[in-house]
Amino acid sequence: MTHIEWRTYEAGHCMHPQCGTRRGGMWKMARFPALAFLLRHPAHGAMLFDTGYSRHFFDATRHLPERLYRTVTPPRLDETESLRDQLARDGIDVRHLATVMLSHLHGDHIGGLHDFPHSTILCSREAWNDLQARGRLGALRRGLLPALLPTDFPQRVRWIEELPRIALAGSFAAFGTGYDLWSDGSVLAIPLPGHAAGHYGLLFHTPDDGQVFLIADAAWSSRALLDGVPPPSVVTSWLGDTPAYLATLARLQKLRQSEPDLRIVPSHCEEHSPR
Numbered sequence: 001m002t003h004i005e006w007r008t009y010e011a012g013h014c015m016h017p018q019c020g021t022r023r024g025g026m027w028k029m030a031r032f033p034a035l036a037f038l039l040r041h042p043a044h045g046a047m048l049f050d051t052g053y054s055r056h057f058f059d060a061t062r063h064l065p066e067r068l069y070r071t072v073t074p075p076r077l078d079e080t081e082s083l084r085d086q087l088a089r090d091g092i093d094v095r096h097l098a099t100v101m102l103s104h105l106h107g108d109h110i111g112g113l114h115d116f117p118h119s120t121i122l123c124s125r126e127a128w129n130d131l132q133a134r135g136r137l138g139a140l141r142r143g144l145l146p147a148l149l150p151t152d153f154p155q156r157v158r159w160i161e162e163l164p165r166i167a168l169a170g171s172f173a174a175f176g177t178g179y180d181l182w183s184d185g186s187v188l189a190i191p192l193p194g195h196a197a198g199h200y201g202l203l204f205h206t207p208d209d210g211q212v213f214l215i216a217d218a219a220w221s222s223r224a225l226l227d228g229v230p231p232p233s234v235v236t237s238w239l240g241d242t243p244a245y246l247a248t249l250a251r252l253q254k255l256r257q258s259e260p261d262l263r264i265v266p267s268h269c270e271e272h273s274p275r
Ligand SMILES: [Zn+2]
Pocket: 104, 106, 195, 196, 217
């Protein structure tokens, strides 16, 4: 079995009321880290799963109507906290990052994409087609900021849906098809529909933490997975597809029960922040 080394980064965070992410939650403000992940394949090198916030996010939301995005979910990012800066401090040259995979196209996941101009972008065609079909306000309403996508995106993209397919088995069978990033079964993109168009997680084995499943925004926290409490339906319907979100959350809950050693990592969970 190929083992993938991994590391979690926090590239900024945002503040919003807990009840926006949890039905029946409190109105008090909660902190939601924007996590991004570095994976290292022994033969294929380093890749990223999402990018968090960066100064480009602030540029893209400077003016109305895009400014509404940062009014609704006020982000915080220290000057030296961008993913690119953190990677540089860890001795990682962005030119050596072969791939940046985007779990979905929300601004807090693709906010740093401009900082990785040399990488192949791995993205869902469904997510891209959804974005192309929207006007400026229609995109913003769904948490999409097209200005965060580089102009050479079409030349650099590889579609997740065109990767080799694997029929998932055992505890993962309910997720249907996995997409094999390196054609060796070591890293699989797993569809997690509902939160946003073309929303994908990533599954791999690590040397120290066993099997890891990055689930992006399919659940807002480990606690939500534990007790199965989704965000209010007004939020899931605003961003995506509520019935699909609930079905994915239920599948993840079941998976958590059948695979207690599996490390399931939501992208905005404080429990998984390296801070
Ligand atoms: Zn999202």
